[in-house]
Amino acid sequence: MISILESTSLSTTTYVSGAFVALGLLLLALRRVFDRRGVEHISGPPSPSFLFGHDYAYACQEEACSLEFQWMREYGATWRTRGAFGRDVLMTVDPKAIQHIMQKSSYNYTKKMTFVHSAWLLSGPGIVTVLGKVHQRHRKIMNPAFSAAHLRTFLPLFQRIASKLSDKWKGELVATGELNALLNRWLSRATLDVIGEAAFNYDYNALDGAGRSPIAKGYEDIFKDVDYLPNKATVLFRATWDYIPAPVLKLIRYIPIHPWTRLRNLNDLFRQYGWRIIREQGPNMDTEKKSTTKDIMSILIKANSSEDPKSRLDDEEIIAEMFTLTLAGHETTSNTLSFLLYELSRHQEYQARMRTEIRGVRARITARGGNEFTIEDLESLTLTMNAIKETLRFHSIVVGMPRVPEKDDVIPLAHPISSTTGEVITEIPVRAGQVIHVSFAGYHRLPDVWGEDADVWNPDRFFRIETGKQTNVGVFSNFVSTAAGVRACIGWRFSLIEMQAFVTELVENFQFDPPAEKVEIQRAFAGFVFGMFPVVKGQADRGGAMPIRISLAQ
Incomplete structure (x- = not known):
């Protein structure tokens, strides 16, 4: 019976993929008849296949972004690759090009349809998937909920849940003295509880051990389940999405095979939570409660009046x-x-310096009669902030983003490149529809921006870097991991304050060491959202994992 089901599933995948590939090839051929211009003169790696181009090799990297790091060394800051069906893709890590695409002309450079629809399958018509004037409307409505002043009010919540995690670890350590933990699983549950309360005034109950909520279980390993090391049929299938009308693409949600069922089940589960929260916090919410609540959802519902x-x-x-x-x-x-905590386990001297700094500020708080770190206290923790910055740079969780110009344009370059004929190129004319992959991870490894040691984790680099002299590309410390311009991550300040609160609590109280069993951590690539997550080399089938030893700090 199982073999029959597997055979049926494989046949369905083949037929559906074949139909989309055929339609995509037809539309691509018509497009090429009417558009002869391109970026063929830009140097780049030879294509291994007309059908797949570099798409399959890129999607199946064991170590996220290893290919673009290699291509950067060979071709400079901008180069050409091939997508599926022989389509040219321009890749860049050039600061001036990124500034132009992500900031100065951001609404001309829209998101690639494959990315938009992948995100739509996950979330629906939210701020990540909508475009143009609809995105402007979403952004305008949501901005007040993410103002710097409002986000500062969440600090006590961040500290309370960080303290709850700390108490759970201390409870485990009473019996064992040392905790061998999958760090990412603990932190995922803690941050899920944070977002539940801060965004929706709702307790996801994710931190409470074996009683984890269905929503926590639903999110667990979603990136690994949906798009880690996809097969060739899946890569080719997704490549056709750029040529298929949006109403047809929406039917993909109903394909009755993995991974579409995994996405649909999570989406349906979250919709159940969403409608429950809307009923509890909608127009009929108690007036006194509505006036005092500060969660993001309440602000959005209030705007809807x-x-x-x-x-x-x-x-x-x-x-x-x-x-x-x-x-x-x-x-x-x-x-x-x-x-970040993984790197501290590998850099014991820096971990000790951070703890000394945190305890020094704690002593000042106690001396003035206080109990908790204020925003100003957290901002004074230079070593802690530098560790956060360096982790955002070196371990970019969002590794890149494809963009497509709606109108013909010219992209300026800070780093000139050589064409296939040896010509020096300082700007690149691009036609409407040209796919441009902006590599965030690659930009974060540019030696002339971050120093000659850009390929190592070193928070002390921020004592010598003057970001004011760099080309401005990002909203925080000149990183592009949170995107930039009008499509920059709306919640970047929220995440930053949350990380400051968690790192301060955990490093003050706990010592982090590598696991007793020697393992190698890899940055696994989740291609459809251009994300990255940790896995143990050779054990990726077990899901995301960051094993670490935890003990009480002395």
Whole structure:
């Protein structure tokens, strides 16, 4: 019976993929008849296949971004690759090009349809998937909930949940003296609880051990399950999405095979939570409670009382925003924290310096009669902030983003490159529809921006880097891991304050060491969202993992 089901599933995948590939090839051929211009003169690696180009090799990298790091060394800051069906793709890590694409002309450079639809399958019509004027409406409505002043009010919440995690670890250590933990799993549950309360005034109950909520289990290993090391049929299938009308693409949600069923089940599960939260916090919420609550959801619902359609989100959009905030607001933060503590376990001297700095500020807080770190106290922790910055740079959780110009344009370059004929190129004319892959991870490894030691984790680099003299590309410390311009991550300040609170609590109280069993951590690539997550080399089938030894700090 199982073999029959597997055979049926494989046949369905083959037929559906074949139909989409045939339609995609037809539309691509028609496009090439009417558009002869391109970027063929830009140097780059030879294509291994017309059908797959570099897409399959890129999607199946064991170590995320290893290919673009190699291509950077060979071709400079901008180069050409091939996508599926022989389509030219321009890849760049050039600061001036990134500034132009992500900031100065950001609404001309829209998101690639494959990325948009992948995100839509996960979340629906939220701020990540909508484009143009619809995105402007979403952004305008959501901005007040993410103002710097409002986000500072969440610090006590961050500290309370960080302290709850700390207490759980201390409870484990009473019996054992040492905890061998999968750090990413603990942190994912903690940050899920944070986003539940901060965004929706809702307790996901994720930290409470064996009683984890269904939503926590639903999110677990979502990136590994959906798009880690995809097969060739899946890569080719997704490549056709750029040529298929959006109404047809939406039917993909109903394909009754993995990974589409995994996405649909998680989406359906979250919709159940979303409607429950809307009912509890909608127009009928108690007036006194509504006036005192500070969660993001309440602000969005309050905005929906406006008579101006441009100032409202419908229920489907609100649920999509809730899903987006939950996924982006806890996975990216928890993975960044996991990599930060992993690096501290490998750099004991820096960990000790951080702890000394934190305890020094703690002594000042106690001397003035206080109990908790204020925002100003956290900002004074230079070594802690530098460790966060360096982890955002070296372990970019979002590794890149494809963009497509809606109108012909010219992209300036800070780093001239040589064409296939030896010509020096200082700017690149691009046609409407040209795919441009902006590599965030690659930009974060540029030696002339970050120093000759850009390929190592070294937080002390920020004592010597003057970001004011660099080309401005990002919203925080000149990183592009949170994107930039009008499409920059709306929650980057939220995540930063949350990380400051967690790192301060955990490093003050705990010592982090490599696991007793020697393992190698790899940065696994989740291609459809251009994300990265930790796995143990040779054990990726077990899901995301960051094993670490935890003990009480002396």
